[in-house]
Amino acid sequence: MDMNLKIHRFVEGKKWVQDYKLTVKTGMTVLEALTEVKEKQDPTLSFTCSCRSSICGACAVRVNGNAELSCEVLVETLMKRYKTDTLVIEPLGNFKVIRDLVVDWDPKYATIKKIKPVIEPKKEFSLETGCKQSPEEFNKFKKYAKCILCGSCVSECNKSALNQEDFLSPFVFVKAERLVADSRNRSPQEQLKAIVEAGLWRCFNCQECTAKCPKGLDPAGAIEKLKESTFAHKLDDNVGARHAKAIYDDISDSGTLDESKLNIKSEGLIMAALRAPMAVRLMRTGKMNPMNGHPVNPEIETIRKIVKNAEAASKEAE
Amino acid sequence: MSFLHVKLGLKVEKETVSLTSNEEEYYMSNGISRRTFLMGAAAAGVAIAAGTYFSWNGKNIPEEVKKGDVTYDVLVIGSGGAGMRAALAAAENKGLKVAVMTKLQPTRSASTMAQGGMNGVTKVTDKEDSVESHMFDTIKGGDYLCDQDAVEYFAENAGKNIYEMDYMGFPYNRQKDGCFHQRKMGGHAHARASYFEDRAGHAMVHTLFEQCLNHGIDFISECIMLEISMNGDNLNGVIAMDMRSGNILGIPAKTIIIATGGYGRAYWVRTSNPYSSTGDGIVAGMNVGIPFKDPEMVQFHPTGLSANGVLLSESSRAEGAILVNKNGERFMAKYAPEKKELATRDIVARAIATEIEEGRGIGEGIRAGVYMDFRPIPPERIRERLGQVWELSKRFAGVDITKEPVPISPTCHYSMGGLEMADFHTGASRVKGIYVAGECSCVSVHGANRLGANSLSEVLVFGHTAGDGAAAFAKSNNYAGSQDKLAEDCSRWKDTFEEVTNRRRTVGKTVPEIRDAMVNTMWFKAGVFRDEQHLTEASKELEALEKEYSHCYVGDNSHVFNTAFYQYIELGNLLQISHAIVQGALARKESRGGHSRRDYPKRDDKNFLKHTLIFKDKKTGKYRAEYKDVVITKYQPKERKY
């Protein structure tokens, strides 16, 4: 069986799409296909990989618009999924491209630093005798310790596409939840504060990250857990949290959004941004239509704009 | 920042890619040839800009390094467990400048791939465990080629490092009393391997990385070390290439710690190792006079997927998976009546190879294998403890291990040999200022065969030790290197880059072609079983390949992220490593641990209870073997039985 690869090339400022033809072998991963191109057809094609067993995170690329770990996903599977013999391969989204499929991770590492990415062990623990933790406590965070820093989640994140400056990449929230939920940690408040400041409430809750994570880690779920933790740790006196709660209750109670409750100024923005995609989804399912409501809120125009942006963003992602 | 124009006598070629107008203006107005200039400031650093593409804006390299404004006290090469543990230890000394260089991103290494766990005597799970027992198991497992004083130091410190990792946040699987749980690995008398599911290495690397980020340790990422620069007996620093700009850097350092990992890629597809395990640091070390100790000691892990060499963790067998041949026979009882599947790796690997050779295997050629059957293990336990193994089998072999057995065969897994560590209390090599740690080093703790979960603990113990050792040296010594020599070495590499990457297609074979030939030689003639005739052939074939390598085709002359050049460098290193493996294997006329000679099937303590030291002659480039006695303290060599 033959296949076509359309690879997005970018070398020293020049951009083009290059076609390659290959014979598909059984069990051939996308990474193997790329490797075959590099070794047999075009040594200039550049990409990164290390473990070829989906644990190092080096090889994520976009195939037909979706982030994939190239060493993990079989060419055949994708050809079946998209019912095509042509796969379009691009670098991950929301990253600066260095060359071809190689992207720049440094800004992402810099954001990890923002959350103080280590636990502060409780007083009773020590370097010499380690820590104690029950299997149940361990189970609470173990899932989130599995992030491989592959970047698939960021690639399709709608909030990151709009603006990454005031937000953390989804995997940073995963890391954060791993630290916050770790019973050894004496001061999760510290992390939570940093996370709130770094954009916890700005997530659109569009679930793209969760859909794309090859390790099934559910970054969006981690974000929800972190939000819950801010309440548990009494960090809920920030506007985002307060209004989120009010409106969340409102929507989940009645299925509609009472715009009169959006009586806030700048905080309204955060709120709207927070819930807008959910509003969009609800609108689509016909549950509500805030656009036709009676605007008693002076901020409603801004909110509408944000709802529109969010809608546009989520369309783009489709 | 000052720019020094150094006349290197190179022709300035016409640029094809335009610079930004600022850059253009700057270089024009300063009359500097864009292709060849040196940036050097008050400090000793040197950088040769590659020329066509001045993209210095990557944050992968600290500003100070780009400007040549820093001399590192401790420069660690390699960001695996050993490198990052060393950097953390060194950085505990306030005021020391410490950095970690890696050719990839920091969390991508062989360490990340380790599955089973890391050993250390803590007695939390098995009260009967003891340092003596860990020591004895390691020595016996290593077929008595271990230096016993070093093993004692290792076993004494391994437990401590496990507790430290707990405190740093390693996500250990727990037992009821709240302690981390330990499991028993092949060749060990007690349960002493702590773990995170079957992702122990991943958890270790991320824990260390987070600690490094939090401690503000400099990372010099996507930067490949090309050589160590010396001025006589004094260390100048390291010559490296920034992958993003193609710029050649001369980074001055008082001490360096080589932690570049193993050389399993000499067997290319038949290895569990990542693409990056190409022995770069070992070759760089040999070039400055550090001997390559016991290079022939390569471990073949018994259970790689037949499909592609990817490892199925040792914990598979620890949890109860069994090995079965074509006829449905559980054959390990024939080879190791007592321990069966839990015998050491070398024994199990040879058992499988023998089954295949004698016609009881499945499949053919490089993919022939036997079955590993997980069905004796309850499916819940597979899901809970062997998640990764399940995933890998499903994907690459299309097998659900809770329902069917999966085809496996030996795969090159670990490099016991490495740069000689001259002093295991400090991690120092025999060259002043150069320290070694982790898989690229040979302490020697693992002797002729490493036991499961002993490597991650080695990485922690000796990473820690080397970090302390290098820091102590840096505190009491001044920088004694030469900036001129550093600059000279930089410009030589710059020339190499230009020459090599601009060769035409007609010159010779491609890098992958030569590499594939090398693998055939290594797998079939210096693999699980060896003998005089095949090794001699291998030696000749490698020589021929080196000739071809000298005029091979690279095919990419871009300065930006030139992975073709990078692979060219790696192949050059692998060829030298392969030579050393074959040389060591030829000279060792006995079978011991991972080294199995058909023509000398017995261990020969009278003649070979000693380490091979391969030196590379600085002038002629020829290899020379010397020997060094094994240190025996408590345990006299006995025949190994499992």
Ligand SMILES: Cc1cc2nc3c(=O)[nH]c(=O)nc-3n(C[C@H](O)[C@H](O)[C@H](O)COP(=O)(O)OP(=O)(O)OC[C@H]3O[C@@H](n4cnc5c(N)ncnc54)[C@H](O)[C@@H]3O)c2cc1C
């Ligand atoms: C699949 C697999 C499973 C394993 N399971 C276990 C286990 O369960 N228990 C156990 O104890 N051990 C295990 N091991 C072995 C163990 O993982 C390694 O031996 C150990 O992690 C080596 O660590 P290291 O820090 O020495 O080197 P590595 O982790 O290999 O790191 C080397 C570093 O050096 C860098 N580098 C290399 N060359 C250059 C260069 N030229 N310039 C700049 N940087 C360079 C690399 O980028 C990398 O960062 C396993 C290994 C594999 C492959």
Ligand code: SF4
């Ligand atoms: S749910 Fe939030 S973090 Fe995840 S992709 Fe959507 S906006 Fe990004």
Ligand code: SF4
């Ligand atoms: S959260 Fe998932 S998708 Fe995102 S980096 Fe981690 S493993 Fe990759």
Ligand code: FES
């Ligand atoms: S190469 Fe490591 S995750 Fe794919």
